[in-house]
Amino acid sequence: MCFRDKIRKLILLKRHKLHIHTVGCKANQADSVIIDSGVQAGLFEKVQNNADADIVVINTCCVTVQAERDSKKVARSILRNNPQAKIIFTGCAVSAFKDFAKDFDNRAVTVGGGKTSPLQVSQWLNSFAENSLNITEVNKYLPYFDIPDNFTDLPAMPPENRTRAFLKIQNGCTHNCTYCIVPKARGKEQSMPLHLILERVGAFKASGVKELVLTGVQLGAYGSDLENLSNFENNNTLANVLQKSAELFYPGRIRLGSIEPWSVNEELVLTVANTKNICNHLHIPLQSGDDKVLGDMKRGYNTKFYKNILEIITSASSEIAVGTDVICGFPTESETAFENSLNFIKSCGFSYLHAFSYSSRPGTMAHKLYGEGDRTTAKTRVIKMREAGDKLHLQFIKTRINKKCTVLVEDDNKGVTETFLQVEINGQKRGTLIDCMLKQDENSGSLTATPL
Numbered sequence: 001m002c003f004r005d006k007i008r009k010l011i012l013l014k015r016h017k018l019h020i021h022t023v024g025c026k027a028n029q030a031d032s033v034i035i036d037s038g039v040q041a042g043l044f045e046k047v048q049n050n051a052d053a054d055i056v057v058i059n060t061c062c063v064t065v066q067a068e069r070d071s072k073k074v075a076r077s078i079l080r081n082n083p084q085a086k087i088i089f090t091g092c093a094v095s096a097f098k099d100f101a102k103d104f105d106n107r108a109v110t111v112g113g114g115k116t117s118p119l120q121v122s123q124w125l126n127s128f129a130e131n132s133l134n135i136t137e138v139n140k141y142l143p144y145f146d147i148p149d150n151f152t153d154l155p156a157m158p159p160e161n162r163t164r165a166f167l168k169i170q171n172g173c174t175h176n177c178t179y180c181i182v183p184k185a186r187g188k189e190q191s192m193p194l195h196l197i198l199e200r201v202g203a204f205k206a207s208g209v210k211e212l213v214l215t216g217v218q219l220g221a222y223g224s225d226l227e228n229l230s231n232f233e234n235n236n237t238l239a240n241v242l243q244k245s246a247e248l249f250y251p252g253r254i255r256l257g258s259i260e261p262w263s264v265n266e267e268l269v270l271t272v273a274n275t276k277n278i279c280n281h282l283h284i285p286l287q288s289g290d291d292k293v294l295g296d297m298k299r300g301y302n303t304k305f306y307k308n309i310l311e312i313i314t315s316a317s318s319e320i321a322v323g324t325d326v327i328c329g330f331p332t333e334s335e336t337a338f339e340n341s342l343n344f345i346k347s348c349g350f351s352y353l354h355a356f357s358y359s360s361r362p363g364t365m366a367h368k369l370y371g372e373g374d375r376t377t378a379k380t381r382v383i384k385m386r387e388a389g390d391k392l393h394l395q396f397i398k399t400r401i402n403k404k405c406t407v408l409v410e411d412d413n414k415g416v417t418e419t420f421l422q423v424e425i426n427g428q429k430r431g432t433l434i435d436c437m438l439k440q441d442e443n444s445g446s447l448t449a450t451p452l
């Protein structure tokens with residue numbers, strides 16, 4: 001078809017109203033931005049609400065039973081309230097469960113998944129619209145999406161009007177923790193080569209983003225698949241990526257996403273500690289503070305190893321805040337093991353703690369070996385663990401009061417510090433980074449940042 005015919009066809013096509021709904025983690029949010037940026041404006045009008053859309057892409061999550069349910073629940077609610085709407089499921093739950101759309105008759109299909117390139121999903125959407133396909137026809141049209149050879153997804157444009165954004169530089173995980181469905185959903189490890197990362201970092205900077213979060217599915221595995229690249233790129237460590245990104249992104253700041261304990265090393269910690277515009281914040285999932293449970297989870301470390309990492313961090317800088325995740329009620333977690341976990345966590349000085357109930361996922365080793373676990377016990381333990389987490393958070397706040405911090409001003413007089421504290425900051429322009437003094441209101445306990 002010649003160019004003029006293509007233009008004529010585009011003019012005659014009725015634009016679909018498209019909304020993208022994201023469930024789950026930062027990697028999914030970054031993928032949704034890529035899907036969004038890859039759809040053609042001539043074919044799709046992007047709408048803010050599900051209710052106004054005729055095509056809703058749901059980027060699904062399956063990390064817990066609840067996340068999987070949420071992905072379906074939102075679809076049911078959209079279909080109930082919007083008779084025009086058709087659903088396109090993509091993301092992790094689609095990779096992990098091939099029949100994910102089966103309960104939705106002819107109003108939903110699955111396209112791509114967590115292993116595939118989100119840009120392929122946008123290309124698919126473009127073809128779908130360009131060929132005026134009906135959703136019931138898509139199965140015969142559905143192309144086979146495999147894991148791409150290279151990690152070359154490029155958001156044509158960073159998200160609009162954002163002060164803070166996520167850039168996914170790594171996909172996949174082969175660690176196979178026994179409880180985790182992610183390796184099934186996301187597949188092999190893949191890293192974005194440094195020159196492509198820097199291209200994107202430059203684009204995010206130019207768009208006005210002031211804090212860029214480098215994220216991945218197993219971020220610490222960055223570089224493991226890049227050994228064959230030329231000398232130009234052969235320093236494929238995460239620390240090097242972080243350093244180079246920070247240099248380019250200055251005066252904006254870079255934050256590192258969640259990183260597993262076995263990937264935290266001195267080079268990385270020193271890069272965080274010694275680079276002015278890398279946030280003093282690391283999120284290092286612990287998952288359990290009991291050695292037997294850590295072994296059953298096949299995490300590959302024990303509490304001594306984890307403590308040693310915390311010591312490396314503290315000796316590099318006392319300013320780095322460390323947050324963590326913990327799973328409560330893993331099927332082999334006895335009452336004593338839970339108490340061990342609680343006590344270990346209390347001794348770690350975390351700045352915050354995310355505690356989750358164990359959620360058994362079909363297809364994982366833990367599901368096969370240990371079954372569902374006891375939901376009631378898990379819920380009771382989560383409550384106890386969160387109480388401990390709240391105390392740790394308050395202790396951390398105390399160490400920061402009357403100290404300097406740098407706040408990124410977001411909406412509604414709210415902001416976030418480099419150590420990931422949410423603060424109130426009045427009368428400052430959205431999207432600016434401001435050096436402040438941190439104060440706490442004696443009555444409400446709320447944190448206020450006062451510009452210096």
Ligand code: SF4
Nearest residue numbers: 173175176177180182
């Ligand atoms: S490191 Fe473990 S918990 Fe993290 S994605 Fe891989 S298998 Fe899942």
